[in-house]
Amino acid sequence: MQWVNVLAQGILLGGLYALYGTGLSLIFGVMRLVNLTHGDLMVVAAYLALVAGQLLGLSPWLSLLLVVPALFVIGVVLQRGLLNATLGKGVLPPLIITFGLSVITQNVLQLGFTADTQGLDAGPIEAASLEVMKGVTLGVLPLITFAAAVLVLTGLQLFLTRTKLGRAFRATSDDPTTAELIGINSRQVYGLAMGLSLAIVAVAGVLLGVRTTFAPSDGPARLIYAFETVIIGGLGSLWGTLAGGVILGVAQTVGAQLNPAWFQLAGHLITLALLAFRPTGLFARTREAG
């Protein structure tokens, strides 16, 4: 029973990792851009929720109504104001710029909030759990997180396959020059894609803040998990991202069960094994919305 529990925790943890990875995968898919600020912006979202709680008395859940649009706007402005200028100049310029932004973000957060760890208070729900069968209990918060991941991925899938703008995203991802020929402004699409990516990051950041404490320098560690999720699942595959998150989560909880120090190590080893034997990931993209 203990192992069933471990497995269940791992799977649910995978939901959070899927939320980490989805935005990263989306912008890489649409514009071949790797955003090294991804993790830091997740932490920014958590701090915004904290401020919303302190100033307006909003619960973390209600704060999403402000944090998600805020991160969306940050994404659009970041892409259109800065990152679009680096496109078509190779992979290095966006990497360097987002790396720099990552450092700046951490320092600004430290200036504003000190290096102390913070947490979001969602009330008793944080510790609530359900006994689904004898000996197997699931946390309510991890269940909510997993449900949020499935909801976000389903929504993204519907957006990409069913809407006019979603088709434009996929067309631009395939071939931006030809997309422009049919009236699509690729730079506008890139701005919206970054906005969407960061809106998902906002959800991940708030859930992260409710689940655990956070500090200004936590971003890069979150970025690693996001990368690992995407590497395991395969770039560009939405449901692969969920599978990647689940595999990473299970590896970590199983590793931790064997030895508490192996939590991160087990995840890294799985990722390395994937890179060695199946570098495209388990669910390599065949079609964008696959």
Next chain:
Amino acid sequence: MADRVLVVEDLKVFYNEFQALFGVSLEVAAGETVAILGANGAGKTTLLNTIAGVLTPRQGKVIYRGAPVSGSPAYRLCRRGISMVPEGRRIFPSLTVEENLEVGAYSGRRGPWQREAVFNLFPILRERARVPGTELSGGEQQMLAIGRALMSNPDLILMDEISLGLAPLVVQELYKVVRAVAEAGTTVILVEQDVTRGLKAADRVYCLLEGRVSLAGRPAELGADQVSQAYFGV
């Protein structure tokens, strides 16, 4: 020439230091079908890409319906009614046949070309609507590329080498459609390597040779020697 849709004046286009067009000028009247003929590397595709807004000329002007447009990005020109069937078809691989057509209507221009109208023009596309676009045969992909360009209801459609690598029967079918499109009132500029095909389809032709216009006129007025000299430069 009355009612000119497009005027190209002294166009000079470079790829970095390499000059591809050396002062090309041409005019296209509303409703005309104009063919641009020339050998490989003569600058035909460069010319179309410049008209479509993919490339920006270093010198010279593209004037569309009386307004200079060189330097405008392609997406804006598409919204103003210039559409292109690009060289090599460039079907979006992650989109199905149907989605490739629908995304062609992104600019939101209204007109007779809706999905059903394109399906009626190319019934095979209706049959294969749910197949990924790049799983079609070469000829079918070309039909899809033409259909996608029509979906924006252009006033001016540019077609780059639609016959390339296709069987003669398929090419014949495609050119029937080109004529139908032109007869519906759309202005057409075709780029062709196949001289006979181009001369047959067009109201007027321009020959390009090494980035310059080497000959211009109506097919009936041009002798075979003249054309071959303008084409090959010998």
